[in-house]
Amino acid sequence: MEELSQNMANYDYYLESYNAILGGFIGTYEIKNAETNLYEKKYGLKVFSPIAGGYSYSHYDDFGNSRSYGYKRVHLGNDLMGSIGTPIIAIESGYVEACGWNQYGGWRIGIRSFDGLRYYYYAHLRKDHPYNSEIVEGSIVTAGDVIGYLGMTGYSTKENVNNINVPHLHLGLQIIFDPVQKDGTNQIWIDVYHLVNFLRQNTSAVYYDKEAKEYYSKNDIINERD
Numbered sequence: 001m002e003e004l005s006q007n008m009a010n011y012d013y014y015l016e017s018y019n020a021i022l023g024g025f026i027g028t029y030e031i032k033n034a035e036t037n038l039y040e041k042k043y044g045l046k047v048f049s050p051i052a053g054g055y056s057y058s059h060y061d062d063f064g065n066s067r068s069y070g071y072k073r074v075h076l077g078n079d080l081m082g083s084i085g086t087p088i089i090a091i092e093s094g095y096v097e098a099c100g101w102n103q104y105g106g107w108r109i110g111i112r113s114f115d116g117l118r119y120y121y122y123a124h125l126r127k128d129h130p131y132n133s134e135i136v137e138g139s140i141v142t143a144g145d146v147i148g149y150l151g152m153t154g155y156s157t158k159e160n161v162n163n164i165n166v167p168h169l170h171l172g173l174q175i176i177f178d179p180v181q182k183d184g185t186n187q188i189w190i191d192v193y194h195l196v197n198f199l200r201q202n203t204s205a206v207y208y209d210k211e212a213k214e215y216y217s218k219n220d221i222i223n224e225r226d
């Protein structure tokens with residue numbers, strides 16, 4: 001009995017944690033019906049694999065492995081090995097919070113979920129043409145959109161340098177309950193390996209626009225923000 005009440009005492013904590021991670025993954029959204037051209041309301045999984053449909057990649061659970069560039073630290077993400085130029089997809093909708101060069105991540109994008117709880121970090125994007133041209137700091141991205149391209153930039157204080165040995169997407173997911181956790185020593189990064197495997201079931205199909213020299217998603221989704 002004591003044990004049971006103890007678990008119940010932690011219920012709110014677990015609920016808050018699970019909600020912070022999974023809360024934005026399922027919900028209502030509108031998607032265009034290709035035949036009728038009308039938007040239909042749907043309920044379900046509204047997050048996508050970070051790798052575009054039809055592109056392959058390999059990965060293993062490398063969360064917590066040690067890294068040595070700059071200073072000794074642990075790996076707070078999952079590396080998805082693939083070909084340079086593979087379109088990278090926004091897993092969840094949100095705001096572009098960070099975009100540009102970082103000596104560790106190279107060309108990287110940070111996207112914050114609308115509820116503010118999840119921060120997706122996509123790093124080592126392609127040299128010369130890392131981002132989809134519509135990506136700027138502050139812009140809104142929709143789940144399934146092409147945000148950039150896989151590459152091997154990073155590990156350099158100089159911009160636009162390929163200094164990563166194997167082309168891959170570094171994917172990180174930070175949970176932010178309180179704004180003070182965003183930077184500094186109390187950051188919470190979760191192991192996304194199983195999440196990436198789970199998202200294989202929902203890939204975003206893309207097409208190439210020759211004039212724009214850019215890939216775009218074939219999805220037509222309107223997100224409903226809570």
Ligand SMILES: [Zn+2]
Binds near residue numbers: 077079171
């Ligand atoms: Zn990595």
